[in-house]
Amino acid sequence: MTLIHLHNTKTRTKEPFKPIDPQNVRMYVCGPTVYDRAHLGNARPVLVFDVLFRLLRHVYGDGAVTYIRNFTDVDDKINAKAAQTGRTIRDICDETIDWYHADMDSLGAMRPSQEPRATEWIGAMKDMIAGLIETGNAYAAEGHVLFAVESYQNYGKLSGRSIDDMIAGARVEVAPYKRNPMDFVLWKPSDADTPGWDSPWGYGRPGWHIECSAMAYELLGDSFDIHGGGNDLQFPHHENEIAQSKCAHPHGEFAKYWIHNEMLQVEGKKMSKSLGNFFTVRDLLDQGVPGEVIRFVMLGTHYSKPMDWTDKKRAEAEATLRKWRALLADVAPTGVDQGLLDTLADDLNTAGALTKLHAMAREISANPQKDCFYEKGVMLASAQFLGFLSDEMGAWAEMPDVDLSVLAQKLAELRETAMQTKDFSGVDTLKSALIGAGIEVRMSKTGVDLEPGPNFDPAKLEALS
CATH class of the missing domain: 3.40.50.620 (HUPs)
Known part of the structure; x- marks a missing residue:
């Protein structure tokens, strides 16, 4: 026990x-x-x-x-x-x-x-x-x-x-x-x-x-x-x-x-109406901040320490949850990780439990060729135990009908053409649009990699499809 x-x-x-x-x-x-x-x-x-x-x-x-x-x-x-x-x-x-x-x-x-x-x-x-x-x-x-x-x-x-x-x-x-x-x-x-x-x-x-x-x-x-x-x-x-x-x-x-x-606190200051940084949970929800994201930011600090709400933390939480949902989209939950339970049982260390989830995600992502079905199931069960990644909480994270791999291929083809014509305007236009949507664009000799960043806004990709 x-x-x-x-x-x-x-x-x-x-x-x-x-x-x-x-x-x-x-x-x-x-x-x-x-x-x-x-x-x-x-x-x-x-x-x-x-x-x-x-x-x-x-x-x-x-x-x-x-x-x-x-x-x-x-x-x-x-x-x-x-x-x-x-x-x-x-x-x-x-x-x-x-x-x-x-x-x-x-x-x-x-x-x-x-x-x-x-x-x-x-x-x-x-x-x-x-x-x-x-x-x-x-x-x-x-x-x-x-x-x-x-x-x-x-x-x-x-x-x-x-x-x-x-x-x-x-x-x-x-x-x-x-x-x-x-x-x-x-x-x-x-x-x-x-x-x-x-x-x-x-x-x-x-x-x-x-x-x-x-x-x-x-x-x-x-x-x-x-x-x-x-x-x-x-x-x-x-x-x-x-x-x-x-x-x-x-x-x-x-x-x-x-x-x-x-x-x-809010951005390092006590929340108060006089400072103009007072807001309700409903204010955030109506501004489009998902409840799951609010939960993630809150649990990222141990309960015994002041919790500082910042827009940077909000953006990082949203990006992390999108990645995790995409990573675990094809599995069902199995059993909660015992290491995560032990961490949480140590004076309700939610920040440490989230660190465990980050480590699981990195391990799974680092082994794309390995069959990680069981590991994914454990991660999903562990996340859901903490109140994340349930179907009920995930409507906000649904991606528009835009395939990032298609956009990555399109950018790679534009770059290949530009190398011959010396006209990089098309590459720059698409790259700027992707960055504007919060996509991190990595271009190398081996190809183009697109990764949603902290400020990812999938709605801005619809015009690129």
Whole structure:
């Protein structure tokens, strides 16, 4: 069996993954707040944990892994959008969830086992809040319920912060009803124009942090294997989840392993609207960037490092995937390469796994006379295991009805004629057109070789046919 190792944020070490129950491997990942399109950074945890989901299913069995990713559909940003547009909150959330599914599907991400909506679990949240009040870990004040941070002695352990440091670093105005500046909201009041539910503490709605704790407990139990998300959630969201969950269910472990992915940059800079480099997944798809290409670029960087989206990487990924699809067009998948699995199992090393695929492609291409049918099948199975080269993802890569070998022969004949007439205008015209279409033109004494380059645009070849 492939042995998985993961870097556990909780222990700050890379550890062998030993599930609580190998027949029931459980993972929870924080999902989106559904008020607008998912930006490119939102796609990174989706793809990181999609690969981990695939790996866990491969090792323990498809039916032995449960992956939960929630939708936050009660939030002040959603309320503000409803007030601004005059639309209902339900309508906005339903539309946004449909967008999210369509965009993430286009990246080849598998749907999680379950995708609970926060509003479906309000009762469970109220039950957990009531229990925390009863044990003295939370208190009601002025229509709010707050978690008493000082009641949990390990608060700050996940992120490596002390309560004193967090208080000293706080720059927010402290509400007068808080006993401690770090106490956080479990329940807050709602007015007549804001979504709310009846509760022992008045008409209101849950705070953000209690959502994931309640849903994780109801769907995965008081102890489960993996909790994941972006490292921007490590504090305060995940820290607060641990505190309230451990106090609500002191005999449980909550999450055994914590996995956090780093953030995304664009051309070396933080993505932001003020810099003009902010875009959504849908923006890229509408610009003609294939979802498979976005996935390739994303997985080319280890999840623990900042991922820099660049146009150069996009072009290289597109060229690579075209080559691989052409190379493996005549085979069926066989078995996933064990070396690739071992690489991936070493703390989800997707960049190393892609390097393995590059090596396979070079080996196959270097032996054109050898029957590489089996090797091609292994490469295809390995690529598809990572979410690439499936038929569903490949429509973008379909070549126009232009044969590069025919164009290469045509250029060779023009050159042969030009050698006699000394008129190379025809050669230069065709060569320029090929280069303009992103074709690398190599001319030697032995002939002409045409190779799609990083900026290959097959549509520009149609006029040459």
